[in-house]
Amino acid sequence: MVPxxxxxSGSSGDLRDFQxxxxxxxxxxxxxxxxxxxxxxxxxxxxxxxxxYGEYLLREELGEHPNIDEFARRFPQFANTLRDQIAIHDAxxxxxxxxxxxxxxxxxxxxxxxxxxxxxxxxxxxxxxxxRYTIIDRLGRxxxxxxxxxxxxxxxxxxxxxxxxxxxGPHGRTAAWFxxxxxIAATLTHPNFCxxxxxxxxxxQLFITMPFIAGETLASRLARGGPVPCREAVAWVIKIARxxxxxxxxxxxxxxxxxxxxxxxxxxxPIVMDFGLARREAPDVDLATPFGMIVGTPAYLxxxxxxxxxxxAGDVYSLGVLFYQMLSGKPPYSGKFEDVLRSAIQGNxxxxxxxxxxIDPHTEAxxxxxxxxxxLDRFDSMDAFANALLTPKTVPxxxxxxxxxxNRSVMVIAAIAIITLGAAIGxxxxxxxxxxxxxxLQAGSIWSGKFHFRPPAGAYVGEVSLRITEREGDRFxxxxxxxxxxxxxxxxxxxxxxxxxFGFESAIREKxxxxxxxxxxxxxxxxxxxxxxxxxxxxxxxxxxxxxxTNP
Numbered sequence: 001m002v003p004x005x006x007x008x009s010g011s012s013g014d015l016r017d018f019q020x021x022x023x024x025x026x027x028x029x030x031x032x033x034x035x036x037x038x039x040x041x042x043x044x045x046x047x048x049x050x051x052x053y054g055e056y057l058l059r060e061e062l063g064e065h066p067n068i069d070e071f072a073r074r075f076p077q078f079a080n081t082l083r084d085q086i087a088i089h090d091a092x093x094x095x096x097x098x099x100x101x102x103x104x105x106x107x108x109x110x111x112x113x114x115x116x117x118x119x120x121x122x123x124x125x126x127x128x129x130x131x132r133y134t135i136i137d138r139l140g141r142x143x144x145x146x147x148x149x150x151x152x153x154x155x156x157x158x159x160x161x162x163x164x165x166x167x168x169g170p171h172g173r174t175a176a177w178f179x180x181x182x183x184i185a186a187t188l189t190h191p192n193f194c195x196x197x198x199x200x201x202x203x204x205q206l207f208i209t210m211p212f213i214a215g216e217t218l219a220s221r222l223a224r225g226g227p228v229p230c231r232e233a234v235a236w237v238i239k240i241a242r243x244x245x246x247x248x249x250x251x252x253x254x255x256x257x258x259x260x261x262x263x264x265x266x267x268x269x270p271i272v273m274d275f276g277l278a279r280r281e282a283p284d285v286d287l288a289t290p291f292g293m294i295v296g297t298p299a300y301l302x303x304x305x306x307x308x309x310x311x312x313a314g315d316v317y318s319l320g321v322l323f324y325q326m327l328s329g330k331p332p333y334s335g336k337f338e339d340v341l342r343s344a345i346q347g348n349x350x351x352x353x354x355x356x357x358x359i360d361p362h363t364e365a366x367x368x369x370x371x372x373x374x375x376l377d378r379f380d381s382m383d384a385f386a387n388a389l390l391t392p393k394t395v396p397x398x399x400x401x402x403x404x405x406x407n408r409s410v411m412v413i414a415a416i417a418i419i420t421l422g423a424a425i426g427x428x429x430x431x432x433x434x435x436x437x438x439x440x441l442q443a444g445s446i447w448s449g450k451f452h453f454r455p456p457a458g459a460y461v462g463e464v465s466l467r468i469t470e471r472e473g474d475r476f477x478x479x480x481x482x483x484x485x486x487x488x489x490x491x492x493x494x495x496x497x498x499x500x501x502f503g504f505e506s507a508i509r510e511k512x513x514x515x516x517x518x519x520x521x522x523x524x525x526x527x528x529x530x531x532x533x534x535x536x537x538x539x540x541x542x543x544x545x546x547x548x549x550t551n552p
Contacts, residue, residue: 130150192242194273221259258299312382347373475492478502522535
């Protein structure tokens with residue numbers, strides 16, 4: 001017998017709990033039965049979808065492979081919403097745990113300011129509407145703002161709505177930069193660019209809307225699956241190059257190509273994202289990058305951008321580095337910014353075939369040519385880059401010329417001199433990324449505090465600690481302990497720009513069995529040496545946590 005609900009429109013939790021308990025006891029109650037027993041639910045779209053989606057998850061939990069088409073046939077009035085919800089669910093399952101496996105944990109490194117299909121944090125109250133858009137969920141949050149999943153009632157479609165965070169108000173310099181990004185993106189029309197739908201202002205808050213893309217970033221794909229098969233990598237680079245060729249013809253340089261700015265959609269198509277650092281070749285004076293400010297991500301930054309203007313050749317270099325990482329599974333240079341810069345200027349990365357044997361030598365030559373330290377020795381355009389990949393046998397494999405070697409030597413000396421001078425007179429911001437809150441989450445750091453479960457799970461308060469055992473780039477491994485060490489789990493997650501998320505890979509010690517591994521997730525953000533987090537068990541409750549770093 002299905003339990004009665006006094007207010008189906010506002011208390012779906014009891015019915016979902018009943019649904020879960022009966023399925024796990026072997027009584028597979030179809031969602032149709034629950035909707036029929038409680039006809040009021042049918043008038044509440046969100047609650048009805050919650051019950052239908054609950055059956056999908058329960059069937060999956062029992063080892064089945066439910067088909068969205070079956071659910072669309074059974075519940076045609078909710079088909080579109082169900083497809084979106086299951087697209088989110090599928091994207092979450094493909095996120096990396098850090099060891100090649102997958103877990104349903106959000107990745108803030110991939111959900112900063114993109115039209116991500118991965119929900120991030122439900123902590124904090126969501127706005128009901130922004131402009132004409134109805135807010136459904138939070139997709140990501142990063143240093144520059146928040147992205148929501150929203151519904152456009154006029155055009156009846158889901159969108160990603162990007163809301164920036166401005167320290168100088170909606171009419172300051174940062175807001176002007178945001179409007180500029182929107183205008184740049186709006187001028188570009190190519191199937192491998194993420195278009196802009198709308199730009200608006202609501203209650204003094206600027207926003208931009210873009211397509212809601214079901215998929216994952218190239219960064220997630222590389223972390224999850226390692227090197228991309230050569231044929232697939234070539235196809236993606238050709239499409240990205242063709243798209244950027246359109247931008248360059250429009251006088252637009254991207255300046256920040258990197259794996260987290262490339263989405264791979266549900267059809268396997270690469271989509272270029274985030275023109276926040278893009279510039280026109282004749283930029284507005286007020287918004288021009290100040291001399292000495294390094295714009296871009298060091299590992300993908302063309303050497304000549306250290307002290308010169310950004311040009312299309314810089315994008316060619318960055319795409320070459322992306323290509324290298326697709327083929328080999330890792331970027332060509334790593335380490336501190338100065339070390340990366342010196343290595344990039346010297347321009348002698350190990351060939352990708354030394355890391356992944358069997359790569360076609362001509363394809364490898366094209367990759368290395370694109371990321372040559374001397375811009376004059378790269379492809380002279382994105383079209384030339386793409387054409388070389390379409391006819392690889394025509395690209396000669398040649399060592400750098402003597403002139404190029406001399407040029408590189410001069411560049412190395414100049415770069416070292418600039419770095420040394422910058423350090424001597426305190427210009428470190430020219431050559432180093434700004435200090436990030438994520439820097440505090442170092443290997444060896446210990447974070448301790450309390451957790452407090454929210455109702456209806458109870459008002460239980462307990463001790464918790466997090467010991468970071470490994471940290472490499474955005475990924476980390478930690479030991480999560482509660483109740484004086486009676487419960488310990490190995491946690492794997494990501495942290496970027498102060499946003500943190502992790503899941504539980506295995507149990508180290510459990511006084512009693514706890515259904516945490518593979519189910520629970522933790523997410524939140526860092527503020528200096530304080531981490532404000534949410535622990536979401538997935539079934540039995542949600543707890544708020546505040547941890548403080550307790551060792552130097």
